[in-house]
Amino acid sequence: MSLDLTIxxxxxxxxxxxxxxxxxxxxxxxxxxxRSRRLILPTGRAGVRLVVIRAADVPTYVQYGAADLGIAxxxxxLEHGGAGLYEPLDLGIARCRMMVAGLPGATPAPPTRLRVxxxxxxxxxxxxxxxxxxxxxxxLYGSMELAPLVGLAHCIVDLVDTGGTLKANGLVPLELxxxxxxxxxxxxxxxxxxxxxxxxxxxxxxxxxxVPATASGGRAGAGGGG
Ligand code: AMP
Numbered sequence: 001m002s003l004d005l006t007i008x009x010x011x012x013x014x015x016x017x018x019x020x021x022x023x024x025x026x027x028x029x030x031x032x033x034x035r036s037r038r039l040i041l042p043t044g045r046a047g048v049r050l051v052v053i054r055a056a057d058v059p060t061y062v063q064y065g066a067a068d069l070g071i072a073x074x075x076x077x078l079e080h081g082g083a084g085l086y087e088p089l090d091l092g093i094a095r096c097r098m099m100v101a102g103l104p105g106a107t108p109a110p111p112t113r114l115r116v117x118x119x120x121x122x123x124x125x126x127x128x129x130x131x132x133x134x135x136x137x138x139x140l141y142g143s144m145e146l147a148p149l150v151g152l153a154h155c156i157v158d159l160v161d162t163g164g165t166l167k168a169n170g171l172v173p174l175e176l177x178x179x180x181x182x183x184x185x186x187x188x189x190x191x192x193x194x195x196x197x198x199x200x201x202x203x204x205x206x207x208x209x210x211v212p213a214t215a216s217g218g219r220a221g222a223g224g225g226g
Contacts, residue, residue, distance in 0.1 A: 003197050004047040005190075006040075008067035009033075010055035010076070014182050017093035018071050022050075024208035025201070047197065059085060059185060059220070068190040068198065074180045075159060078123045082221020086191055088202055089184035091209045098123070100175040101166050102148050102155030107174065117147035118157035127157070127177050145169045185220050 007027070009015050015033060022028070022043075029041040033052045041050045051067060058072040059080035075098055077087065098120065107114065114135040118124045121137040128135045138153055145165055147153040159180060160166060160173060184205055191198055206213035 001193065003194050004049070005069060005194065005197055005201060006049050006051060006067045007201075008051050008053055008058045008061045008070040008072075010058050010070075010072055010182075011052055012055065014055065014071060014073060014094045015052060018091070018182065021091060021093065021205070021208045025204035048201065056080075062185050062187050065187045065189055068187050068194060069201065070185045071182055072185055073182055074178060075120060075123070077183060077185065077220045078178060079120050080221060081122070082219050084188050085220035086186045086188055087183050087218055087220035088186060089206055089209070089213055090211060091182045091184060091205070092211060093209075094180075094182045096159045096161040096180050098157065098177040098180055099160045099173045100124075100127070100155055100157055100177065101145075101160065101171045101173050103170060104172050106148065107154050114155065115153040116155055116157055117144055117153035119144065120157050123177065124157040127175075145171060183220070 009018055026045040027048055028044040029050050030043065031038060031041055033041055033050065039051060043050055053061065055073060055076050058070040059077060061067040062070040063084040071091065073094060110133065114133065115138060116124050116135050117138045117140050119140060121139050124137055125135065140147065144156040144158040147156055148171060149169060155174060157177065163173065166173060184202065186198060202213050
């Protein structure tokens with residue numbers, strides 16, 4: 001069995017913030033991942049390659065062992081559920097908050113059934129169920145902020161960073177669901193079968209991020225790592 005390691009990294013903001021950190025661990029892709037059409041990128045660290053994919057796909061690749069490790073937002077891990085994954089490292093990058101937001105005073109009280117537009121239907125349902133509230137979720141793939149403005153939903157569940165997007169659309173944050181940052185996830189079988197190279201890589205990434213590496217981390221998803 002090859003002891004080479006494949007790391008799946010979320011495109012976009014996470015990739016941008018992860019690249020300097022990966023470089024400090026000697027992981028410099030041989031081509032610019034934002035420009036290259038190649039999907040598998042060898043790196044300057046021997047035996048380590050990167051695949052750069054959509055954020056929501058990262059846990060899936062790692063769960064099935066198509067990638068040994070991944071860098072994904074906690075938002076995506078909460079939604080995925082964490083099956084087959086360890087979450088040993090919080091890189092502290094791409095920080096934001098997952099929030100319920102809506103127009104001021106426009107969310108109906110029970111027994112009216114709340115309609116919630118979101119990309120995060122599982123997490124949203126879990127959040128409201130914990131309050132004993134049944135909600136109707138409407139799955140969207142982008143521009144969640146529009147939904148309450150045009151009467152598609154009473155409120156949204158989305159990521160909030162500066163709050164600028166909410167404010168520009170007259171929306172207000174209503175409830176905090178989770179503090180979000182990017183985490184390193186590891187395939188549970190790879191953690192056993194490729195223990196030494198995985199451990200060495202985790203130590204290098206923890207060092208690069210200036211954070212402590214835990215023994216193996218909790219399971220990813222709802223209960224894991226915060
Ligand atoms: P802001 O206006 O700074 O509050 O940013 C909100 C917009 O950016 C929303 O459309 C979010 O979905 C998106 N966003 C905020 N933080 C992140 C993040 N860490 N990763 C991906 N998208 C984000």
